[in-house]
Amino acid sequence: MNHKPLFAERLRALREQMSKEGLDACLLPTSDAFQSEYLPPQSRQVEWLCGFSGENGAIVVTHESAAIFVDGRFMVQITRQAPADLFQYCHIHNHPPAQWLGQNLAAGSKVGIDGYLHSAGDVEQHRKILAEHGIELIDVTDNLVNRIWLDRPAPGQHPIILLSTSGQASLDKRLKMAQILEERHCNALLVTHPECVCWLLNIRGRDIPCTPVVMSYALLHQDGSVDLFVDTDKLVDGFHEHVGDGVNVHPLDHIETALAALAGQTVHIDPDETPARLYAQLASSEALLRQYKDPCLLAKARKNPTEIAGFRRAHIRDGIAMCQFLAWLDAQVTAGTTHDEGTLAEKIEALRSEQPLYIEPSFATISSLGPNAALCHYDHRYHTPRAMGSDGIYLLDSGGHYFDGTTDVTRTIQVGAVSDWCKQMYTLVLKGHIALATCRFPANTTGLQLDMCARLPLWQQGYDYDHGTGHGVGHCLGVHELPPLFSNRFDSEPLEAGMVVTIEPGYYRADQWGVRHENEYEVVPVAGDNEVETLAFRPLTLVPFDTRLLDRSLLSTAEIDWLNHYHEQVVEQIGPALNLAEELWLAEACKAV
């Protein structure tokens, strides 16, 4: 189906609204008022306007032209989704929107945004760059797309879930955060990230796909009490007993009034997390703002022993589903049965669903064959799913939210003939994975410092990959949880014992195939009498790597030992839960190389 006329018509309607507001351009991100990574249908305005369905991007529309900005993961995907004669394609880091606007607009121009869809920090940065070109940024309180997207879906209605696997009472968490408030001489903390609100109150929800949170904001006070702003219809029996004393619930749209009432108080606020609209509102009241990172971010990144134990149990169940899938897939290949990317994704989802405590996928499954595996964030739902039969490589990046933990695992699997060169690249990426997974490092080391470890085997041959090497993982919360972060671009807080991270280097050969090896790891202290306090990674994921794709000659003895030892653990932990055929498959898949 050719969507181009539809998008052209929507752009025309948007430009009409821009004219009404006296705007020369508008900037629209893939975001909502809760900075969700995965957007519910009612918030997918970028997709509605241009077709792009990925998780990180923005479009800019002027009266003459339009452009779409995405990161390296999505550079190929936009060429398939957003019509090239309507949208210029830009790399969001190398040629960001503000720079593009500076080049394409005259001084004196006005650019409209919706202040709920950008953090205050983002807006400040944009404003600064645009100001250098004499361009003004305007928060249009009545969202422009709202006016023209007449059949916009209504938000879902899902009751709040009371989580019993958190390992720490909400009141205890709130008092700890309140202590930080006191140390920083603040009266209140504004929490606008639903993942932080849900962590703080030990609640979950189903409002946003792939992220089990409730759309909500919170105000924490110095006595540990909280004002929770949420659709009150979502409250359930036992809510107040569960969250403990001092939680007062208000309708979501009372947040602006509540902020206005903070005049005279000192408010702890994180401009990088807070919607620009709310930040501006507080700034214009008589409240005194103190800018700090939201302390809930770091607190929830440090998993407690109950959460870690939950992660371990969830990974055993997730490993069972994954091994069942991989055994089944091998049998299908042997039998010559061909499936397509869609049915393969449904199969792993069905197997996960059979596991206790499973909630939903932790992100949109990447189920990709051959050339589609070269698109790191491929989504078969937006393409004609490719069928097995002609490709050598199948890449599956998937995961689940369980009530006791969240998983994220990528395996690259042989489903046909592959070249020696493909095996070499598979092995180089695995060498990078092992190098980082076996790295010991002192406390106070950041992911930016460690990231190169996973890239070095590729760099040495003149290759690289255009995405981060890993991210923190929430406990039944966002699968991409920061801090921590392994990146070659962005810094983050140092790694600490108790953090849960992914390690996921890759290599992508455009139009041919892709490789990615992803495990989750717990950060653990290294025991013993060390001169320097060091940390290391302990595997959580329990799924075999496909040893058929290895070029063993490229591996060192230490790397071979690591792989064999890892596979022994998989057999030990997962084997007993499988049926006989699956167990035989696992023994073969995990035999020493």
Next chain:
Amino acid sequence: MNHKPLFAERLRALREQMSKEGLDACLLPTSDAFQSEYLPPQSRQVEWLCGFSGENGAIVVTHESAAIFVDGRFMVQITRQAPADLFQYCHIHNHPPAQWLGQNLAAGSKVGIDGYLHSAGDVEQHRKILAEHGIELIDVTDNLVNRIWLDRPAPGQHPIILLSTSGQASLDKRLKMAQILEERHCNALLVTHPECVCWLLNIRGRDIPCTPVVMSYALLHQDGSVDLFVDTDKLVDGFHEHVGDGVNVHPLDHIETALAALAGQTVHIDPDETPARLYAQLASSEALLRQYKDPCLLAKARKNPTEIAGFRRAHIRDGIAMCQFLAWLDAQVTAGTTHDEGTLAEKIEALRSEQPLYIEPSFATISSLGPNAALCHYDHRYHTPRAMGSDGIYLLDSGGHYFDGTTDVTRTIQVGAVSDWCKQMYTLVLKGHIALATCRFPANTTGLQLDMCARLPLWQQGYDYDHGTGHGVGHCLGVHELPPLFSNRFDSEPLEAGMVVTIEPGYYRADQWGVRHENEYEVVPVAGDNEVETLAFRPLTLVPFDTRLLDRSLLSTAEIDWLNHYHEQVVEQIGPALNLAEELWLAEACKAV
């Protein structure tokens, strides 16, 4: 000699001056008005007050107490130089002066500084932290130490040197910088770093030890003309012909008047390089300030082909002197002749002096035996020099300024019996050196990202070192030239082809011995058909590593190959210039392991 009564008396006199100014504390850095790393005698106020002679530190004095702040390199040295009952010892990164002041002073206190001795950026940062504690920072225009240091030495008088090895005419450099000014819509660039001034004008001087610069400031205008502020007695015949058109010379102390005259102009200024006093002066005039990094810093970091060729020639001459020294040292050890750290330092300096184009040491030679080698920036001039005989390890970190390049090399040499454990650590540090030296990496990679590469072999065993892994090197300018920088703490600009860097990991066993392996490298593009544009390091230093200290079992085949290949290059380039005995020594020192 016990200096304690002397320092106690000087502190008393300083506190008297603080009282006169109504100050509760004062902060004094190891710096001068030119942010020199190596201070001329007249600027060594910290040493005069407390005895500390190192290059990076500060003291804080209140009416009740005093503290000295240094980085990891100097933590042991201060215990030997600054009396413990007069000065509290603090790590400058872990417990910085502003934090200490916040903890030790009451709200409403006043802290005095000399605005010429701090950059505007530093002062701003201090002011911010102190403001959180209600403490005020005051620029005392009449330096407090000046008033009590009555026999302060007068500055030296050295004529300007006209450098003929720069590879690019001053006017050409000035026009390129002026182009940047134009792009940034600025009328003038204030250059306050003498290394930048000297680079810009292709001049050098002898005003500051170990840094061949002239104490000077410059104002560059959009037409490429320059106002140079310098002691005019230092001008030499041929100066104007050498620097080219448009250079107007003014006395040094006219800088403040010249800045006042910039009212109405847009001035390009780097708050991290500019003395706070000058910055404040401009800010209080009607000039419009645009904050950017001084563009000369990056321009001079990118060496041109003439400079690189000069570096190569200088390193051959430097390698000859070093090999002569090492051959001589081995002979002395064999003969049982004992020297002390001072005479050893004099010997290498004497050998370098015999080489053509030699100017001076590029930094204070670190000549350290046994336990003194555990002090990374040991200076035998401030101790009783230790004599050979009882130690296994001699560490020599030294270098020279030549008119065509600057060298910086560290070798760890066996001069007696050493333990197996010492050999293991020697080898682990060498593994780190080789790992970074053989690293290929994409353009846009910073030293912060690469730094861990050199630490990893140590980290894996629970060890680390508390200093950076390397730094840029100036062309007959500062030996510690930023950018670039390899650090686990500080970020810097990405590495680029043409930059010259050191790689110098180490390990220090307190009270026993130390190991450091340092070479200079040129950053070069990797030729060939690569998917990603990558860079690599090419050795400049040509001096053998002591293979007698190797634990060969810890080295991989690739590491052994690297070492043997490196030693082949040393024999090829240095051998022909040595006498027969030295050449035989070199052949033995460089034989394949």
